[in-house]
Amino acid sequence: MNQEERKTAIRRMRVLVAAACILMLLYGLRLIFLQLVNGDDFKSQATNTTDYKFTVTAARGDIVDSSGKRIATSVTGYNVVLNKLLMGDEDLDGMLQRIVELLRENGESWNDSLLISQPDAAGHYTFTAEEGSTKDQKALAAMKDNLGLQQYATANDVMEKLVEDYDLASYPLSWQRTLGGIHYEMQLQAFSNVNNFIMAENVSEATVATIKEHSLSLPGVEIVETSTRSYEQSTVLPHVLGRVGKITAEKWKVTDENGQTTYPLREKGYNMNDIIGISGLESAYEDELRGKDGVETITRNSDGVIVDTALTTVPEPGHTVQLTIDSRFQKAVDKALAENIDMINRVYNTGSMKAAACAAVVLDVKDGSVLAASNYPSFDQNLYATQYSEYSADESLPLFNRSLQGLYTPGSTFKPAVAVAALDSGLINRYSTVFCNGVYNYYSDYHPKCTRHGHSGNIDVITAIKWSCNIFFYDVGRRLTSEVYDAYAYKLGMGVRTGVEVSEALGHLTSKTDSNYMESLDVQAAIGQGNTVVSPVQLATYAATIANRGTRYRTHFVKAILDSNTGEVLQETQPEVMDVIEDRGETFDLVQQGMIGVSQTIPVLASYPYTIACKTGTPQRSEGYYVGSTYKHYTNTTMIAYGPAEDPQIAIGIVVEYGGGGARAGNLVADIANAYFAMQDGTLNEDGTIGKQETAADSTPADQTAPAQTETGTDTATDPAAGTTDAAQETAPAGQDVLDN
DSSP states (O other): OOHHHHHHHHHHHHHHHHHHHHHHHHHHHHHHIIIIISHHHHHHHHHOOEEEEEEEOOOOOOEEOTTSOEEEEEEEEEEEEEOHHHHTTOOHHHHHHHHHHHHHHTTOOOOOOOOBOOOOTTSOOOBOOOTTOHHHHHHHHHHHHHTTOOTTOOHHHHHHHHHHHTTOTTSOHHHHHHHHHHHHHHHHTTOBTTBOEEEESSOOHHHHHHHHHTGGGSTTEEEEEEEEEEETTTTSSHHHHOOEEEOOHHHHSEEOTTSOEEOHHHHTTOOTTOEEEOSHHHHHTHHHHHOBOEEEEEEEOTTSOEEEEEEEEOOBOOOEEEESSOHHHHHHHHHHHHHHHHHHHHHTOOSSOOOOEEEEEEEETTTOBEEEEEEESOOOGGGTTTSHHHHHHOTTOTTSOHHHHOOBOOGGGGHHHHHHHHHHHTSOOTTOOEEESSBOOSSSSOOOBOOOTTOOEEEOHHHHHHTTOHHHHHHHHHHHOHHHHHHHHHHHTSSSOOOOSSOOOOOBOOOTTSTTOOTHHHHHHHTTOTTOBBOHHHHHHHHHHHHTTTEEEOOBSEEEEEOTTTOOEEEEOOOOEEEEOOOOTTHHHHHHHHHHHHHHTSHHHHTOSSOOEEEEEOOEEEEEEEETTEEEEEEOEEEEEEEOTTSOOEEEEEEEETOOSGGGGHHHHHHHHHHHHHHHHTOBOTTSOBTTOOOTTTTSOTTOOOOSOOOSSOSOOOOTTOOOOOTTOOOOOSSOOOOOO
16 A cells, blocks of 8 residues: 555544544433433333322221220221222123132122122012112112113113123123122222222131232232221210211212202212211211321333332321210219119009100209210110111110100209299299199189199299199299290200200290190190100200209310320310300299209108209100090109209209109119219229119119109199190000009
C-alpha cells in the first residue's frame, strides 16, 4: 500500500470512528431520556398496574354497664369470602360447586335468600315465602322486580329466568336451584372486581381449616376474619339494647314520593352487606358504635398478576357506650319481678286467672338516669335468632318491651297528679275537705262510688291520698277539669316523651277532644281511668318528679361515650331539666305526706328501714267476668314509689297485668329497694342476689293467706261512657280474678 492509499484508509477509519461515536452518543442520550427523564412513566406503561380497594370492617364498639362490665361486645368470627379479582379465569360455577360441597361436609349453610324450594320429583318449584310475613312478601316482590318479571310470575318462571340469565341449563335441577340462589345473592351484593361476595358467615374453625387445605384449587376463596355481635350478659336489658343486622334493601335504596332514588347509607360510607344497628341502643348509637373501616389495596398488573397487597388504612374500632344501669341491679329487679308474679299467683290469684306479665322501671331521682328497666317475661339476646319463632308465638309476648312501650290505665296512681294540680293552682289547700259518704251524687244520672276503706266524712288531701278516696278526687277533678290536671300531669311526665334514647310509647291523657268525651269522663280520668293510658317508664318519671318537688329530668339510659382503646370519657350525659312545677308553699309536702301514709297501710313498707312514699292503683281492664249475676272487670296492679322520703334516691314505676289490688306490688317495691341499698353497700352479688339475705317475696310462705295490706279505695266506677282502655295488647285468659279492694 503506497502512502496515498494509507492516508485514504486512515481518513476513512477516522470517519467510521467518528460516526460510531456519534451513533453511540445518540443511543446514550436516548437511553438517558428513557430511563432518567421519563423512567417512571415508561415503567408504569410497561407494568400497567391497577389498584383495587376493599373495605376492612372495623370492630363494633362495646356496650357496658355503669361499672364497665360488658353487656354487648364483638367477638372474632370467620366468613368465607369470594374475591372476583383473585379468581382470574377460574370457572365460577365449578368453584361454587366445590365450595358448597365442602360447606355441606362441615354442616355449614351459605348465603341464599332466594324464596324458592328445591325441585320436587316432577321438577317443579314452589315459593317458600310465608303468607303472613310482610318481610317475605316484600322480598318476593323485589325478587321478581329485580329479575324483570311480572308479579304474577310463578316459582317455575323465576327459576327459568335464573337458569337463562346465569347459563345453568347444563346442570342438574338441584344444582340449578343451588347455583341460581347463590348467583341471585351475588347480584344482591353487587359482586364485582371491587366488591367481594360473602359466601358463608360465622363458619366453624373446622370449616376454616378445610377451606385453607383446598386453597390451591380455590383461587379467590378467602377466609376473612370479622367481628360478630355477642352478648356476654344476654338477659340484661335485651329490649332496650336492641339488635344488629344486615342492611336491608329498603334501607340501602330509598325511593321518595317523587320517585327520586338515593343511597343514604352508601353516602355515609357503608357497603351493601355491612352490619348495622336496627333497633334499640344499637341503632340509636350506631354512629358511635360503628367505628371507621379500614382499606386493603390489591394491585394487579396488565397481565392479571397480583403484584402487591397492603393494608393502606388501618380500621379503628367503634366507641364504647356506657349505660346508667348496673347489671347486678338489673338482674336483681328481673329476679324480683319473676318472684313477685309467682307470689301474687300463689297468694291472691288462686283461681284460673293468673298474673302473667309485668314491668318495672327504676330511676335515679337526682338526674333521671335509668337504673333498671325490667320486663317479665323477657328473652335471651343470644337465642333471639334461633328461637325467634318460639318467642314471637308465645302468648305472653316476651319480645314486647312493656317497660317503655306498654300502655296501661294508671288507676289511683294518677291521684297525686290531681292533688298537685289542685294545690298548686290554689283550688284547695291543706284544710280543704270533701265529704265522702261512698257515693258521688253531683250528677243526676251518674253516681260513681268509693269503698270508704279506712275513711269517711270530711276528707282532706292527705287523707284522700292515703286512703285513695275516690269521692275526693271525683269532686276535685270535676272542679279542676281535665284541661288543668292534664297540664300538670304532662309536666310531671305522663303522656309525654320521657327523653329515653330508644323508642317509647307516648301514651294519652283523657281530653275534651276525645271522640267519646262527656263530662263524666273528667271525674273518671281524675282517678286514673277514662281514656288515660301511660307507660311504666312514665310512671317512674312521674314518681321521680314528685320526689324532686316538681323538677322533671330527662330520663336516659346512656351515661357516657368512651374511647374503646384508652377508656377516656369522650362525652358524658349531663342532667337535663325537661320541665318544672314551681312549688308554691306546701304542695309537694302535702302530697308526700299522703304517699307516706299509703306506705303505712302496706305492712312490708310500713316496717321498712327507710321511709317509702308510694301510691297504689287497681285500674280496670276492658275484660271482665261474672260473680253470680254481677259483672266485674279484671284489674291490673300499678304502683309508683320513691325513697327514702327524707332524701329521695330512687323512684319506681310498676305495672302487673291481671295483678289485682295495687298494694300487691308492695313486696316488689321492698325487693327493689333491698337490691338498691345492697348495691350501695357492696352486698349485691353478680347474679343479682343479696348475700344470704331473703327478699320480701322469698319470705312469703306458700300457704300464706292474703295479708291485711289492701288497695285503699277502688279505682273503678260503673260508667258506660268511661271508655276504659287496655293498651297493653294482651289477650285475656279465661278465669276469675280474686279482687283486693
